Amino acid sequence: MTKLTAQQNRQNDRHIGDKELFNSRDQFMVISQADLKQRGWQQLDFIIISGDAYLDHPSFGTAIIARVLEDAGFKVGIIAQPDWQTTADFKKLGQPKYAFLVTAGNMDSMVNHFSVSKNRRKYDNYSPGGKSGLRPDRATIVYSNRLKEAYADTPIIIGGIEASLRRFAYYDYWDDQVRRSILFDSRADLLVYGMGENTILKIAENLAAGLEIKYINYLPGTAFIADDLDSLYNYQMLPGYKEVKQNKKQYAYAYQLEYLEQDPVRGKQLVQVHGSRYLVQNPPAEPLNQAELDHVYSLPYQRNYHPIYEAVGGVPAIKEVKFSLLSSRGCFGACSFCAISFHQGKMVTSRSLESLLAEAKKIIALPDFKGYIHDLGGPTANFRQPSCSKQLSRGMCRGKECLFPDPCQNLEVDHSEYFAILKAIRKLPEVKKVFVRSGIRFDYLLEDKESRKYLQELAANHVSGQLKVAPEHAAARVLNYMGKPEIAVFDRFRELFYQVNEELGMEQYLIPYFISSHPGSRLEDAVQLAEYLRDINHHPDQVQDFYPTPGTMATAMYYSGYDPRTLEKVYTARSSTAKKMQRALLQYHKKRNHKLVRQALKQVNRTDLIGYHKKALVPPAH
Structure with a gap:
């Protein structure tokens, strides 16, 4: 039994005195008081604050976390793109029983707002009608501080790509200076980094059991602020915030240590002093196994933006993913300009053929489906398995890469499963074509002894x-x-x-x-x-x-x-x-x-x- 389904089995014991658990299989999540009334709920357990418009699709982190918590029996609401000038929008669903969950959205809010030349963008793919300006700069920090004003004693847990990649002292390109960990500026109680499904479930279970947020400081995939180091052991001390701000070589050294320890099997707890307090990062959480990943993608997503956005033409971001399938997570490619290894991790996990076929059939059933699956892939489309079997017990090799500068002699290359899945989905009667648009690692493909055969298959059937x-x-x-x-x-x-x-x-x-x-x-x-x-x-x-x-x-x-x-x-x-x-x-x-x-x-x-x-x-x- 997986962790996720174990949570699900306990959902019937959770809300004593409430109405029977609401069946949302054909509903969007709660976004208003009217939704609360319809469900007969007096109070939500968790409220997610998001910098994106609400799209109920498994390509969006807000939707995944909301559905995972709901599936485990928790009552969840979403406040999408609140007006941050006052606290009014942050109060519209009331005070949650356990915590606010804050995310800037699927993109870092500063990348969303500014081009590389630091010109403000005029279009926001993740907002209704593509309108810009509906979220603040550094949204995670702004939202969290507004929540502190509105509900000072309610725990705040931050996550998503913006929080995940700013968990240590970091260089901020837009300020052109080193800023302290986002935990300090947001004043949040806990930071969840990485994909976070099992981590947020464990946090939720602890809170529901009556444990205070300050004691939930031991879970993999989390970071927190500590006043002292008395309770820690076997940790790696990083150069502190003051050091990395004043000494650029120390900044590079700190990053080296952070990078080397981002492994769920062998990674150490990392500590970075910030003034008189300490940032503590627990080792990464284990990636979801195939059964857990399949379960996450089987949840009742509505696969569209919320109907409230229809009047302004919807939310543009849905177009790229509505008819696409995500088959895997993680990437052992380790390109230095990419943050996937620092967020999703290097261990590749993938969904089963059965799971992908089931989702493909949901896509086919959509009224506007035209016969084309736009993509079947992931961070790297042709990564479907761990780079080698050793990493499952030993972790990724410390200080070594799987493909760089040359492919490792232990690299296990096999494209047969991926192309079997492509073939199975394109054979569905309603499907005209399945494209691969998320990119392939050509060096990895060339390592396959059947590379010519698979490239023929790709060119003949999956390239537009x-x-x-x-x-x-x-x-x-x-x-x-x-x-x-x-x-x-x-x-x-x-x-x-x-x-x-x-x-x-x-x-x-x-x-x-x-x-x-x-x-x-x-x-x-x-x-x-x-x-x-x-x-x-x-x-x-x-x-x-x-x-x-x-x-x-x-x-x-x-x-x-x-x-x-x-x-x-x-x-x-x-x-x-x-x-x-x-x-x-x-x-x-x-x-x-x-x-x-x-x-x-x-x-x-x-x-x-x-x-x-x-x-x-x-x-x-x-």
């Missing part, structure tokens, strides 16, 4: 004319800082992809993604990448500038100037001119960039690339 892949750069130095394979590996994949399509008689294309101004990338590296793009005849319409977001190794490099893995110095383009030059080089073909490209080429003594000859990137200035 274009397959997105992410080599990210061409210069060996930059790829090393990124944690990505050398460009020759991508070239092998690219050659095989086009061979396979030619054999199939299909005209399909690879769309490679590249990042400009990543830590470690000098101007000459950007020139090398431009030459590579010229040689493969690829002219990217979109280029992603490196965005220093909390929780990533690359952000630690960007701020500190040191590589956390080695504590050696690393160059980072910080000035707007340097960044613009690198970006322009990746789009050297655009006429508006010619002046900047010429300037960059002159700066690195590569004027040989200016002219009208075959190898030239740009023409001379007139």
Whole structure:
């Protein structure tokens, strides 16, 4: 019996004196007093405050946590995008019996609000009608402090991507300084990091049993503030907030320790002093096993935004996920610019074929389904299993990566299950096509002895004319800082992809993604990448500038100037001119960039690339 179903079995004993547990299989969660009245409830157990509009779909953390708690017998309400200027909206569902649960939403609120150039965005994918400005900057902090004003004695538990990645002292790109752990600024009682389903259930059980929140400080996947260290043992002390704020090398070292201990099997408790108090992070929670993951995705999500948003055209974010299936969690790819390993973890867990087929049938039953499953994947679509069996008992290897710089000799590669699932779903009578859009690791695919066979299967049945892949750069130095394979590996994949399509008689294309101004990338590296793009005849319409977001190794490099893995110095383009030059080089073909490209080429003594000859990137200035 799984942890989740064990909770479910106790739901009938929970609310003595209340009406029979409300059956919400065909209902959205409580969002108003009218909903409370309909259910005959006087008080909710938990109220979730979210920076996103309310979308009842398993792609949204608020919906998952709400449904998991409800499934265990708790009464849950949601206050989506409250007006933070007063406490009125925070009181509209009353005071919860146990706690408020606060999340900024599916995105960090600052990333949601600002582009990499720090310009405020005019569109919010997670708000009704795409309207911006419906959540505050640093939403987790603002919401939590408003709740303290409204209900000073009610516990506050923060979670979601924003809280999870700011649990230690962190570099804040928008303030351009190191801020203390979000636990201190939010004044929350407890922080849940990672995906959190089993963790929040254990917290809920403890609160329901009468344990005060201050004593629920031992659970994996949580962080809390301590006045002393008397009750702790076998912990790793990190450089403190003052140290990492004043000494950039200490910041990189702190991140190194944080990264190395993010393992549910062998990870240690981590402690970071903040003034006279201590931030304590317990080791990560174990990822959900397959039965638990299947159960989470079987809950009665309405698979749409709440009807109250219909008048303004709904919530745009539903479009990308409404007809998609998430098959796995976790990623052992460990790209340094990605925070997945710091949030979901490196251990990959996946759903069963039966679970995915059941959800596919729910999608098929939707009135606006047109026959296309838009995606079947996860953080990395072709990761369906742990990278090796050893990690289940020993944890992930400390200080080593599964795919970088070369695939580990113990790496277990098998795509048979993933492609069997793709085939089973595309064989459903109502399904015309199942696409793979969430991205694949081409280096992992190439390690499979049946790589050609699986690439044929992918190209023939699961590509919509274009397959997105992410080599990210061409210069060996930059790829090393990124944690990505050398460009020759991508070239092998690219050659095989086009061979396979030619054999199939299909005209399909690879769309490679590249990042400009990543830590470690000098101007000459950007020139090398431009030459590579010229040689493969690829002219990217979109280029992603490196965005220093909390929780990533690359952000630690960007701020500190040191590589956390080695504590050696690393160059980072910080000035707007340097960044613009690198970006322009990746789009050297655009006429508006010619002046900047010429300037960059002159700066690195590569004027040989200016002219009208075959190898030239740009023409001379007139």
